[in-house]
Amino acid sequence: MLIHILRYKFLSYMKTTFDRRPVSIVRGVASLFVFGGFAYAAYVFASESTCFLLDRTRTGLYLFHTFISMMLFVFFVTVNLGNIIVSYSTLYRSMEVSFLLTKPISFTSIFVLKFLDNFFYSSTTLFLGAFMMLLGYGKYFGYPLYYLLGVMLVVLVPFMFLSACLAVLILMAIMKLAGKIGFRMVIAGLFTVYFFFIYIFFNASNPMTLVEKLNSFFPNLDTYLVQSTPEILRYLPNQWVAEFLYYSARGEMIHALPYAGILLCVTAVVFCVCLFVARRFYYRSWLISLQVPSAVQAPVNPTRKHLIDFRSQSIFSSQIEVIMKKEVLIFFREASQWMHLVVMIILTCLFSFSISNLNLHSPVLHMHLITYLVLFAFGGFMVGSLALRFVFPLIGLEGQAFWALRTSPIKENKIFLIKFFLSFLIVFILAEYIAISSNIPFTRITEMRPLLLWFGIFSAFWISLTTVACNLGFGGYFANYFERNPIRAASTQGATLTFLVTVIYLIILVALVFVPISAYFTSVFRFQYFPMKLIILPGLFFAIISFFLSLFGFVIGLRSMRRDF
């Protein structure tokens, strides 16, 4: 039965993927180009980093793999969190599940079907990224391609699969708990646990402490890494992968293979546990999930006036007023939207607060430059992620109810602009907050010369403008009006493509600011005069690139709003 359904799902996938219509072909070629660029960038990054760390900084092989282990841990958590979020919609909110449940198919088969659907759906880009990084890493050691393919299939795919299995187990545990103590309690509990972990995480690996220690240990970073490796990591799957790679690099396969064996066995056991739990509990937890909307929804009191109420007068024109109110109300009535936003705002605040207290002791010029560029890129990355998660789905989330707007006497431009300004306002405030906080430490070392601060404010404006315009525009172009889940909408192929465009844009920006910022730090350290034209010209290019990319986002978005619906 499972094979039968999978066959039809595969046929359907092939038909939609290899659509021969001109628009689809153009879209496919564009995707191929961008994904190809991303894959190549991942390959070059891995290859260059390996070379740099092992040859130039002479980081030892073991320390290098410890570093890989840390990265794999982050990767494991990312896959895990991604799967928890996406599997809620695939396992519990999918129409396909409702359909299959009415057919004589076992619950376990439905679970396996949707689990695989979820795993491959949410991990495709990660597969590509992981494999290209592996290729880049393998190039340094001169591994043949077939060996790297083997490592991918036997080590990295099970590693990701294990993470996904744990994710659905956690999700089913949450549903079980919700059935016993209620959704409100579970949500409150989850928030508490989440913030507890954030607190622990920031206490243990505060970026402020990390950068300060790196500064004080520089250039002996390997010494620092030796000291910073926690013992508990040895019992985690990321460490098994790292140990496998380490012993392989030393040519000691006899020591490497047991780690791959442990990983495969544990993955198989956890998958079996998943099947066992699903067999006993999936259908029951699906029934519990039906109560979610009413359980988290506050009762409506028609006589009471709310802060945002359609009945109240407004300073805006009636069209602007009702669209803004609709956007805000729908956003705050969707638990997955506001909760995620709150979490992201808190994370942003914690990050910014930590960074603003950073003390840069190092007398080494390059450390300041690298720290500045890393913070600049990371700030941009955060803004891009925010825009992707909340702005990209905005047009698609109109859903099938979009007819109401499209048949009303309102220009499409107006609808687009209202959505743009609402999202821009939020992203812009957060971007400015990040920019100002991450520039405070540099303002301290440059004896309160505010140039970097002003440049940060300027950059934050253009980055937020561009990311919001691109995400809204591309979101309109790739809109799937049948997708009601914002998280799924923000993880589609179109969303990935948009994010890759954002990443390429950020890389260009980092390359643009590299020379002027480097010259600026040199002038500060050598007490030299810094000619302003050095930063004005790249700033101008910065603004021009951002402007044209934003314009492109606007044009593509507006055109998508006029498409047949």
Add this chain to the structure above:
Amino acid sequence: MIELKNITKKFGNLTAVDNLTLTIPRGEFFGFLGPNGAGKTTTIKMIVGLFTPTAGDIIVNGHDILTHPIEAKQSIGYVPDIPFLYEKLTGREFLYFIGGLFRIPKVVLHERIAELVDHFEIGSWVDKRTEDYSQGMKQRITIAAALLHRPKTIIIDEPLIGLDPRSAKIVRETLQIQSKNDVSILMSTHSLAFAEELCDRIGIMNNGRMVLCDTREQLQIQKARYDGKFESVFLEMTKQVR
């Protein structure tokens, strides 16, 4: 008043609507019939601005929907075939939302919503979120929303889907009242009896073309040619399948 002048809509190689010309004068109740895939919904979607025609002109109450969409849409009340609503809004909020889009002043809007809530007997659940509504409840909300701005033209696609007999009666009476008030109505339906009972003129589409367009009186002559049943006329006119 609706004027369709040689409109054509193509989706790739498929011609969904083929050179259709039709005029619905003020106050006329026009019934739009045809089998599935005949092109009724496509025609309706072009009139309300959801589809752009491949060729031809659409004039609604003197305004071209392509060149003056805002003015044209201001005079249309549209009820889609499937009444999708914003699930996180209540029915009342949806009515206020639509009222705002049609620039109805707040004071007038409060009164009209109260009237429509009363008329459609939706007061007991209008303040619940629409995600909890049945198909019939959603249908009543969309019909109420279409009437909010007192349109000169009503375009309604399959009005009876999901309605219980009492709701169907309310909708039928509402449409009759609107027609008497000089509002032109274009109604697409699969219910031959409903069309025959309400419409001044009936058009049957098949394969994107209008294969019959007669007044109620002319239709009696057509029926007499067969066995006196409208169903036989319909089946004969639509037997050629694409």
